[in-house]
Amino acid sequence: MKTEKKLSSASREPSLLYEGVVEEENRGSRLDAFLASRAELQEYSRSRVQEWIRAGFALVQGEVVGKPNHKVNVGDKVCLSGQLKQTRAQAEEGQLDILHHDKDIVVLVKQPGVTVHPAPGVEQGTLVNFLLHRFPELQGMDEWRPGIVHRLDKDTSGLMVVALQEGARQVLQKDFSQRNVNKVYLALVHGVPPERGEIDAPVGRHPSIKTRMAVTPKGGRNALSHYVRLWADSTGQLSLVAVKIFTGRTHQIRVHMDHIGHPIVGDTVYGKGMQKKWALRHPLAARITRRQMLHASYLQFQHPGTGESMRFFSPPPMDFMRLPLLMRPGCQRVAVVGMPGSGKSYLSGLLAAQGVPVFSADKIVAELYAPGADCWKLLRGRFGDRFILHDSDPVDKQGLFKAMVKEPSLRREVMDMVHPLVEHRLRSFWENCFDQRLAVAEVPLFLEGGWREKQLADLVICVDMPGATRRDLLEGKRGVSEDMAAVLDSWQWSREDKRSASDIVVENSGDPDQMYAKAKDLLRSLQQRRIRQARQLGERFRELCSCRQLPFVRETGGI
Template sequence: MYNNDSSDEKENTQIWTRDALFSDRNTRLDKFWGTELENDGISRGKAKDWIKAGLAEVDGVLCKKPNYKLAGGEKLTLKGEVENNSLIPEDKPLDIIFNDGRVAVINKPAGLTTHPAPSCPTETLVHRLIHHFPEIQNMDEWRPGIVHRLDKFTSGLIAVALNDHDRLALSAAFAEREVDKTYLAIVHGVPDKDFADINMPIGRHPIHKTKMAVVLKGGRDARSSYEVLWTDPAERASLLRVKIYTGRTHQIRVHMAHIGHPLLGDQVYGSQQHTILKNQSKPLSELASRQMLHAYSLSFNHPETDERLSFTLTPPDDFITLLKELNSSVQRVGLIGMPCCGKSTALKLLSEKGIPVFSADKSVSDTYNKDGAGWEMIRQRFGNKFTETETGNIDKKKVFTAICEDGDIRREIMNIVHPIVQHETALFFQTNATTPLAVAEIPLLLEAGWHTQKLVDVVIGIRCPDSKRTQELREKRGLDPETLATFDSWQWDEKAKMDCCTAIIDNDSGVDELKANTEKVLLLLAEMREAKAKKFDAFLKALFKQEDKH
């Protein structure tokens, strides 16, 4: 709470009042005030001087001890003389959504501070307001017309009163929670629940006093609710509709961080997640250059007519651009087919075109090598059964023979190898998240059920006549018909595989045909990406149109 000086004080004296919370217990008085007034440009040293000068009170009793330890729950007052900078109107753009001469609703852009403070004495929303509405200039020395505020880097709707009577009425409406406020937020990850209510008290962070936090003892009641509106295909971020029922400092940012899903771009409450995002995708982290929070809707009763006024505002370009970039994440293609159908050749053709590729077969082969991901686990389970020496690589031929002869060994080997390959496939797609598409050749994609776990977006099949592929299996791998039959028995039959594919590349003859058919599928994939972008544009338009009705 902030109060102007009373009439018997010097003209440039300001009075601040605060309630100490339980979380402030054992905090020095000068440290408390230094933290509280940091955003006003008041240092701890200045607060200490004022306390020593007899300008501080604790529960109405004068306190001159800067090192006084708070118990929590006290009523604190501090006076101080500050430089008296009169507000000078600034002739800069102001996006006025509504104005009837008594109340105005403004679209505050991200990056614009709501009202002046010693740390930000000029170029605030208030400076623009008094240029466009000069009648409010004498209403309040520092915050004329302001009845609520938005963080500097939060965009969206803010209400302004244009006279003292309406300012008091609107301030009371906010205090009595008669104003409906809804925000749109882009958060890290995917919340466990599509709908949830967060009713957790907020207070000063017990260690980092410049931050707020969920404080179970001594915090002020704070309630928010959210609904998941959309999640990006790679599940890196989600778009939420968030409604707040109280107005605590940084409430949405604190509540979302508390449940493990801080806002994208919030380097105060989500610094760890922001660093991870930056390492994974620098372009995305650069697009999230501020906390991605937008005051989307505002509804209140007109202070004079009592008519219910409701406003909505589509998010700004940076918000929309980030959503579109998240939606356009890499098209994850899974390439499947029967053994020796031409998958490796197709993968090579794609790689030659500069498309990122991954081979599950190579991943399995690498995991058998000494110090490979599965090498130690297989040795722990089977000892030196599949190795020539204590430190040698696993003999792939021995493993193949064993899994052909013993179904139990095959299942155990697969239980070791499959999770490794699945992890490496996911990591491959994650590494190439900013490319248009990436292709992973995964022979057992369907059999392992990974297509149902959203590992890939599109499944492409290579179809090859049995006579052609079995001939190559015999010639390249020296497999007899019985072994070939065993090999095929581990997989779905070709028809079942192809029935699950979005598109099929036929490999009936030679490389030229395979190359031509691969080009056709690449065109289809490009069309799918374009259709996806258009569909998302339509989704956003429909979403915001629908949101307007809330």
């Protein structure tokens, strides 16, 4: 029995898996390490490569080398063959998502994480194994790839057509090679690419990183992709694109989108640096993103037997659909405005007491007026000792204010100095609050500065107090005269304009207990808004991922 097994194993010829020449960057590398880093062998473990080396399947300069730790030299020609443990793919029970099948073909949705067909080191759990169990008639075809006429990467999901008999396979294979098949993919990519684009760039082996493909002007094979941007999130971090490929190069979409600076989310091979930075910023989204977010959504071809035009659509799986919800701006950015003395700071303080991060423009200005701070330097350079007597003194705020009242041109000049610095601080504040559900910025001149148009907040809350009550509080608590209050008011929009330009108005009667209750109500209201927005985004995204929205489907007549 042992002799029979040995002979049976020896009777199966190993397949050539890699042939190449050692380059300068690999001088002195171990043979197993060199081979394991080759793109052609990336799906095999290093231990499997070592097993093949010890079995005598590795050649260096035409000689068998059986030691994995053998050191290779520049210019060495290295070959490695692999031997499957089985003589052919074996039937194996597994889940198949079948959309259509007849005597000639089966159309299905491949799940992410499933390899299409067996190969050395991946002999079980493939799509072919499952197909053989469901369709025994495939046993009479190719030993390892029965019925396979096109492939998807292991971690790419979506539509595939498989031939159930040899005649159908030949027809389909010819149609694929002659580009008579319409394939449209949906992808989630980093950043916001232009609305529409054509990527005509040859794809070949990466010149220095052998585990990757790349756009290679010399030696690459022509590759053409068209894409349309369907959606982009408000922060500019994520976009949904539809991609139609006119050629079928290895990793074509992944390479092309990376080439234009917008790699696919979840792709740890292409755009690795961007993916790593994104994962740190969005840990929850990164936990569910264990593959590249690429889905073969639409497939159109002629039936190999009847000639009928066959069209199929598959919406992306759940991990793809959930990602934009997890990626949506996690922080609801709220600006608080109001007339001087209306209670902006009081409301902000109540929210801060509930754990809400709060930004205060007035506090930032005070910091900027401190000795050596940015605004201090600008004022010192522009006006000398007019508002700063000594280098160790802060800005004379009272003297500056009086001068701004008397000289409108000076006021505008100072505002032009201060506002960009406060705006920069506000942007940094929002950036630091990206993982918060809610953050608040109290900025008295938010509306007047045009910051709403700059999208520096998601919504604006106006704290409003009746004029007489507000004037009494200004005079009683702050010692602000009626004339001075009128000056402060004149620098801002009117009370009516602020109310009408705001999303929410919080009425302040001056009663602290009532304001405490209104702060609680406001938090509940803001939470309900976040929930509604999430639901609306989910509905919008499902619509965008429907067949009705695919541009290349509409251009070819739809389903």
